[in-house]
Amino acid sequence: MKKKLNAYLLAGLIITGALLLLTLIGAFHTPHDPNAMDSLAKFQRPGAGHVFGTDNFGRDIFSRVLKGSGTTLAIALATVAIGAVFGTLVGALTGYFGGIVDDALMRLNDALTAFPSILLALLVISLVGPGKYNVVLALGLVFIPSFARVTRTAFASLRDVNYITSARLMGASNLRILAVHMLPNTMRVLLPAITIGFNNAVLAEASMSFLGIGVTPPDASLGYMLSEAQSMFARAPWYALCTGGVIALLVFGAGLIGEGLQKMDREVA
Amino acid sequence: MLEIRDLHVKFHNRDREAVAGISLTIADGEIMGLVGESGSGKSVTAMSIAGLLPRKQCDLSGDILLDGEDLLHAPRSALRQIHGRRIGVVFQEPMSAMDPLMRVGEQVGEVLRIHTKLTPAQRKQKVLEVLASVELPDPEGVYNKYPHELSGGMLQRAMIAAAIVIHPSLLLLDEPTTALDVTIQAQILELLKKLNAEKGISMLFISHNLNVVRKLCRRVAVMQRGLLVEEGDTDQVFFHPRHPYTKRLIEAIPTRHGKETV
Numbered sequence: 326m327k328k329k330l331n332a333y334l335l336a337g338l339i340i341t342g343a344l345l346l347l348t349l350i351g352a353f354h355t356p357h358d359p360n361a362m363d364s365l366a367k368f369q370r371p372g373a374g375h376v377f378g379t380d381n382f383g384r385d386i387f388s389r390v391l392k393g394s395g396t397t398l399a400i401a402l403a404t405v406a407i408g409a410v411f412g413t414l415v416g417a418l419t420g421y422f423g424g425i426v427d428d429a430l431m432r433l434n435d436a437l438t439a440f441p442s443i444l445l446a447l448l449v450i451s452l453v454g455p456g457k458y459n460v461v462l463a464l465g466l467v468f469i470p471s472f473a474r475v476t477r478t479a480f481a482s483l484r485d486v487n488y489i490t491s492a493r494l495m496g497a498s499n500l501r502i503l504a505v506h507m508l509p510n511t512m513r514v515l516l517p518a519i520t521i522g523f524n525n526a527v528l529a530e531a532s533m534s535f536l537g538i539g540v541t542p543p544d545a546s547l548g549y550m551l552s553e554a555q556s557m558f559a560r561a562p563w564y565a566l567c568t569g570g571v572i573a574l575l576v577f578g579a580g581l582i583g584e585g586l587q588k589m590d591r592e593v594a
Numbered sequence: 595m596l597e598i599r600d601l602h603v604k605f606h607n608r609d610r611e612a613v614a615g616i617s618l619t620i621a622d623g624e625i626m627g628l629v630g631e632s633g634s635g636k637s638v639t640a641m642s643i644a645g646l647l648p649r650k651q652c653d654l655s656g657d658i659l660l661d662g663e664d665l666l667h668a669p670r671s672a673l674r675q676i677h678g679r680r681i682g683v684v685f686q687e688p689m690s691a692m693d694p695l696m697r698v699g700e701q702v703g704e705v706l707r708i709h710t711k712l713t714p715a716q717r718k719q720k721v722l723e724v725l726a727s728v729e730l731p732d733p734e735g736v737y738n739k740y741p742h743e744l745s746g747g748m749l750q751r752a753m754i755a756a757a758i759v760i761h762p763s764l765l766l767l768d769e770p771t772t773a774l775d776v777t778i779q780a781q782i783l784e785l786l787k788k789l790n791a792e793k794g795i796s797m798l799f800i801s802h803n804l805n806v807v808r809k810l811c812r813r814v815a816v817m818q819r820g821l822l823v824e825e826g827d828t829d830q831v832f833f834h835p836r837h838p839y840t841k842r843l844i845e846a847i848p849t850r851h852g853k854e855t856v
Contacts, residue, residue: 487691488701491756494644495705496678509695 331592334585340578344571348398351391359388360543368561377567381557386564389545390571396546397575400461401526407465408526409519412472413511417503419473420480431477434470442467442525443532450538457540464529468522475518479511513590520583524576531572547572595796596620596643596764601656601666603638603647603820612638614820615656620764625790625797627811627828629804629843635820636800640766642666643798644683645673660764678709682757682795686769688749692741698749699725699737702756709760720759728755728785747778754785758795765789765797771806783810804847808832816840 330338357375363383371378377386415434419427437445442464449463480503483489492502531548533539535555540546547568554565596619603613613635620626628636641647643658645665658665660680665673685691692701703721706712712720718737725733728751741749750770757765767786771779787810789795801807807814808828815825816839824837835841 487685488693496674506693
């Protein structure tokens with residue numbers, strides 16, 4: 326299996342890598358204090374001093390976007406991590422053992438999938454309150470079913486493959502079969518699912534913050550900033566455009582990576 | 595060493611019994627051939643010996659004794675020990691029989707990892723020895739390769755190595771040469787003969803290819819529709835078949851003159 330980077334993967338890695346790098350730098354250093362107000366510099370257009378311009382308080386939008394994308398990324402990654410880990414766990418149990426565990430968990434899964442994810446997240450938020458950790462919790466829970474479904478199929482299709490049969494014959498424990506033989510072989514579906522999940526998480530967090538059920542000030546995420554920008558769109562269109570553009574780039578980059586991974590898998594197979 | 599007594603296997607979703615009462619014995623160091631057309635029950639017989647039948651989806655009755663130990667009715671925990679240590683299995687399709695993401699050497703040594711307390715170094719030593727004994731060139735190189743880097747014939751040798759690394763007393767070979775081309779087939783058969791002679795491993799060789807069976811096995815059993823229709827010395831069965839089905843099978847072997855079958 327010689328891995329050859331394809332154009333999708335390469336472009337995705339470059340875009341996502343650049344954004345990650347900027348965000349990482351932004352966590353330690355921003356050109357301006359993201360929360361410093363400057364009444365003399367309200368609504369400045371993008372230019373040399375302020376790359377993305379300033380908002381109604383004269384805050385540097387570029388600096389705020391750097392901070393905000395940090396929050397967004399952290400929430401998205403944590404969400405996907407929760408979804409992927411628990412989803413894979415559920416998928417492995419149901420796909421490998423089948424039977425009544427499978428039926429019970431998968432029907433529950435169907436029921437959860439029937440609700441729009443934002444609605445479910447809203448339900449969790451209304452129980453635990455807003456704030457970035459609760460957003461992670463809510464979205465993480467909401468993301469488990471989709472990962473469970475994808476991995477369940479992968480595990481179930483591996484169950485009767487010859488090398489699994491022979492591992493069982495050798496007397497390998499179920500844990501060993503699942504962890505050593507099956508899990509690595511499910512990566513080909515899990516990795517693209519993770520990139521898609523990451524995209525959905527970015528969008529879900531943005532939507533929730535936009536609706537005011539996401540992060541709370543002083544934390545700022547991209548979605549939260551977008552909802553701020555909306556109210557002054559006529560006065561400062563660059564605010565919404567720059568913030569929305571970064572969200573779009575994030576999603577685009579991760580989408581390319583996912584597409585590239587699947588393409589690579591098809592070429593190998 | 596292996597004794598099957600009146601084995602019945604019936605899957606819940608089928609009307610007919612897959613195996614309808616067969617009895618068979620394999621002596622120490624013997625290579626027994628099991629032939630029959632697809633669906634005749636030969637693979638199901640092998641799978642019930644190996645304990646690979648889904649117990650919840652079929653009814654099993656009769657006895658399978660390996661050196662006097664009951665394989666059919668023993669609890670799962672005991673079976674894991676017996677199956678892993680005493681029975682090796684080689685499947686038809688070598689390409690799918692190995693985990694594509696694990697190095698060949700590790701897979702060959704896996705059964706040692708599970709059933710022995712050897713150190714990693716000792717294990718590797720054993721694996722290299724067994725890879726050499728199945729006549730794989732450059733055992734060290736093969737050890738570190740992934741399955742897709744080996745040819746079908748080499749993989750099948752590696753599978754045989756994995757099946758015998760723990761010195762099992764019985765080797766189940768489920769059409770091990772069917773997926774290979776003829777020259778490789780002949781080499782694998784030679785290898786099996788050698789292993790049988792040198793290590794005294796008993797073998798149950800399942801095939802629908804009578805010529806292959808004739809080259810390898812001293813005794814042969816013929817199955818049809820879940821029943822054992824004929825059993826005996828290979829030469830006896832081939833030159834003086836008693837059952838009409840056996841006769842038809844033998845007539846179906848293509849000959850040099852190409853007059854029998856299409």
